[in-house]
Amino acid sequence: MTAASGDSRLAADRIRAFEQAGSAEELVVATRRLIACDDPLATVPHLVQVLGFNNPGAAVAAVDGLIALGPAAVGPLLANLDAHNYGARAWAVRALAGIGDPRGLDVLEDALATDVGPSVRRAAARGLGALRLESLAEAERHQMRERCLHALESGRGDGEWVVRYAVAAGLEGLALPMPPADPHRDRAESSLKQLQDPEREDTQVVRLRAGVALKRLNAQ
Amino acid sequence: MAGDGEPISEAEALEQLRQTDDQSRQYYAAWWLGRMRSRHPEAVPLLLAALRQRQPRDVGAGVEHNAVARNAARALGKIADGRAVPELLEVLDDADDGLREAAARALGELRATAALPLLTRRLASGPDVAGANRSDSPRLQEPCEAMLEALGTIGVAAPDVLAVIKPFTSHGRPLVRSAACRALLQLTGETAWAEELLQLLQHPQLQVRRAALMDLGAVGWRPALAPIQRTLAENSLKLIALRGLVENSTGSEADSDDEAVLMAMDALL
Numbered sequence: 001m002t003a004a005s006g007d008s009r010l011a012a013d014r015i016r017a018f019e020q021a022g023s024a025e026e027l028v029v030a031t032r033r034l035i036a037c038d039d040p041l042a043t044v045p046h047l048v049q050v051l052g053f054n055n056p057g058a059a060v061a062a063v064d065g066l067i068a069l070g071p072a073a074v075g076p077l078l079a080n081l082d083a084h085n086y087g088a089r090a091w092a093v094r095a096l097a098g099i100g101d102p103r104g105l106d107v108l109e110d111a112l113a114t115d116v117g118p119s120v121r122r123a124a125a126r127g128l129g130a131l132r133l134e135s136l137a138e139a140e141r142h143q144m145r146e147r148c149l150h151a152l153e154s155g156r157g158d159g160e161w162v163v164r165y166a167v168a169a170g171l172e173g174l175a176l177p178m179p180p181a182d183p184h185r186d187r188a189e190s191s192l193k194q195l196q197d198p199e200r201e202d203t204q205v206v207r208l209r210a211g212v213a214l215k216r217l218n219a220q
Numbered sequence: 221m222a223g224d225g226e227p228i229s230e231a232e233a234l235e236q237l238r239q240t241d242d243q244s245r246q247y248y249a250a251w252w253l254g255r256m257r258s259r260h261p262e263a264v265p266l267l268l269a270a271l272r273q274r275q276p277r278d279v280g281a282g283v284e285h286n287a288v289a290r291n292a293a294r295a296l297g298k299i300a301d302g303r304a305v306p307e308l309l310e311v312l313d314d315a316d317d318g319l320r321e322a323a324a325r326a327l328g329e330l331r332a333t334a335a336l337p338l339l340t341r342r343l344a345s346g347p348d349v350a351g352a353n354r355s356d357s358p359r360l361q362e363p364c365e366a367m368l369e370a371l372g373t374i375g376v377a378a379p380d381v382l383a384v385i386k387p388f389t390s391h392g393r394p395l396v397r398s399a400a401c402r403a404l405l406q407l408t409g410e411t412a413w414a415e416e417l418l419q420l421l422q423h424p425q426l427q428v429r430r431a432a433l434m435d436l437g438a439v440g441w442r443p444a445l446a447p448i449q450r451t452l453a454e455n456s457l458k459l460i461a462l463r464g465l466v467e468n469s470t471g472s473e474a475d476s477d478d479e480a481v482l483m484a485m486d487a488l489l
Binding site for chain 1: 454455456463465477479482485489
């Protein structure tokens with residue numbers, strides 16, 4: 001590492017240290033330091049780059065950093081989605097799920113429906129219930145909720161319990177901001193009732209999570 | 221439910237297990253029937269036949285020659301049909317330690333108290349003999365982890381069972397210590413064994429931290445919630461451990477406790 005990486009908070013110094021990181025462990029440290037510099041926006045391309053390095057420790061740090069940066073990270077994430085690097089794509093899905101920007105909807109829908117990794121599908125399900133739709137115009141918000149709901153309804157049939165668990169959590173997140181008479185809210189509750197039903201859902205913790213979601217929705 | 225995306229049907233799985241020309245197809249079919257917890261009337265008889273396909277130990281025959289029988293044993297544990305117990309008990313005495321391991325786990329899943337005499341006998345020589353390193357492989361003389369876990373799962377806290385398990389809490393391998401503490405915590409509920417598992421959550425090796433996570437989840441030890449959240453390991457494994465805290469929790473916990481664990485799970489999605 002260069003001397004400049006010592007106490008400097010300058011983005012340029014930390015990016016230089018990042019580019020010179022030799023070992024896997026140095027890369028983790030350098031990635032964490034990128035996030036805590038004076039101009040984190042300047043580090044977005046490097047954080048996105050880390051997702052493709054096959055270094056889980058650094059990727060976790062980069063995802064946290066990208067989520068903290070929020071909407072500013074969405075453009076670079078979407079522009080760099082790499083269909084041929086499974087690992088990079090999986091981390092990008094996690095970042096988009098955490099940011100909750102509506103521009104991530106296509107990617108999250110596709111990931112929940114088709115990704116081979118349960119950890120990616122579960123992140124997508126969580127993300128589909130956490131998109132920040134409040135600022136959208138009524139018609140657009142309605143249309144996006146319809147897509148989120150449809151994706152989560154399909155996700156109820158996932159073979160992995162942890163994905164169905166995330167679907168229950170996602171349905172709660174999607175339905176909570178809706179007014180009681182909203183038909184979308186009825187559909188979300190109906191899905192949650194299926195996930196709560198021992199005849200249709202064999203994993204206890206999924207049924208419990210759906211029950212908590214219904215309790216919260218009914219308490220409003 | 222939970223059958224989407226599987227390339228074969230139950231009928232095909234049964235057919236592939238029935239034929240004996242292609243062992244790789246039998247291997248997959250046995251796994252499939254266990255994973256799907258098949259209730260088909262032919263599943264258990266066919267899996268027992270596959271279990272009988274095992275061969276005498278032959279050092280030159282390669283490691284995979286009993287793979288079908290191992291998967292059959294695992295599937296019989298998952299399907300949890302008591303008819304399998306007598307044959308699994310025989311396998312627990314097989315010369316192939318990989319088969320003994322699969323049989324021990326299956327008998328644990330079957331809560332087979334009939335396995336207690338044999339399990340305790342095979343472990344009675346303690347860490348220095350049953351738990352000694354083999355000269356020909358990185359494995360131990362007995363599949364100690366599987367056998368200790370089975371004793372905990374079967375759930376009979378008899379003095380002779382506890383006496384056999386306790387020496388393994390000072391075995392040289394942390395994974396064996398973890399299995400022994402898990403069994404003792406399940407059988408006695410004594411906090412001291414939980415403390416040891418919580419220590420292992422901070423072990424420098426990821427593999428050990430993972431095992432301790434699974435063990436605390438299997439016991440359902442509620443006070444482990446915060447330590448599990450802090451553990452350096454994949455979220456996927458922490459989620460499995462926390463599922464265990466919810467589903468295996470014993471004693472009279474308040475409902476609000478469940479919700480605290482569920483919220484911790486949400487944060488890991």
